[in-house]
Amino acid sequence: MHIVKPARPRDAARKYDIITALGAYALARDKHDQRLVLRLITLITARYNWARDELAVGQREIARLWSVDERTVKREMAKLRGKGWLVVKRQGARGRVTEYGMDLDRMLAMTEGDWSNVGPDFDLRMSGKTEETPVVSLPLKGDVPPPDVSAGTEWVLAQAILHAEAPDVYGSWLRNLERVGRAGGRLTLKAPSRFHGTYVQTHLARRVLAACQAVDSDVTDVGIVV
Structure with missing residues (x-):
């Protein structure tokens, strides 16, 4: 199935869609996956640079954000790399933290099975599916006047x-x-x-x-x- 790649990472709507997809995926799984995804969502929301596809945060800072020790951070980040969601862009060295990017195609492919749990509109929007059944218009008398836009909503x-x-x-x-x-x-x-x-x-x-x-x-x- 063709999956639409988020073409505008700066678009707030796409950010919310990706986070929603991750949340729906987590809620359909056990507590261990839920905790892992919650940690990722928190990290993305707090520190991910959507414009540059860059996550550059030290393990100590992540540990403080997640309220865990640095060994747990190493283990959880390894799991996220194993899923293919986080990709190392530049390995850390002395005085420099590791920089990660997000593989959005991989992330969306793995969460696709849970999009319908959010709703048919979300599933259609994320998958790029076409509406298979044509919309049926009801019998109408005369021309349909345009709406009054004076309210401005x-x-x-x-x-x-x-x-x-x-x-x-x-x-x-x-x-x-x-x-x-x-x-x-x-x-x-x-x-x-x-x-x-x-x-x-x-x-x-x-x-x-x-x-x-x-x-x-x-x-x-x-x-x-x-």
Whole structure:
């Protein structure tokens, strides 16, 4: 299966996606793997330079961050290299710490089996799968008017994009989604029924997220509630 390589490591959305993939992978495994991945996530969040693909931290500092001794750090870093997630870019020497990079392709390949646990929208986004079933438009009377964008929220602006792209799909499935709220990068929308929400989540999640990110790049996820 083709896996989409994160093309823009500086993009905050991709950072969250990678960390989410690691978390989902860990939670599907035993406590030892969970602890290892938690330590990696903490190290990435605190010290990884996404722009340069560089992790340059001394063992003593990692030990303090993880609340362990340096022997544990050596063992855990060896495990991460063994998985192929961390790659030595420059070996440490006197007065210089070892520099690591992350093999994102390897990381995503190993976590792929757990993407669906996050949700179908995440699975589609990460794998680059196409929506196999075409979206069915409902019978509509007359032309579908564009949304009123005077409120200026990310959702009404995204709706304007979705209307311009496909008025019939917008009129059938997207104009009745109401903005519930926003928590960080997660936007929550309310569907008029469970069937409606499930249909949008299954068939239109990627399209909705792309439209939201087009008007607000800080949106990393869109949730549908009833």
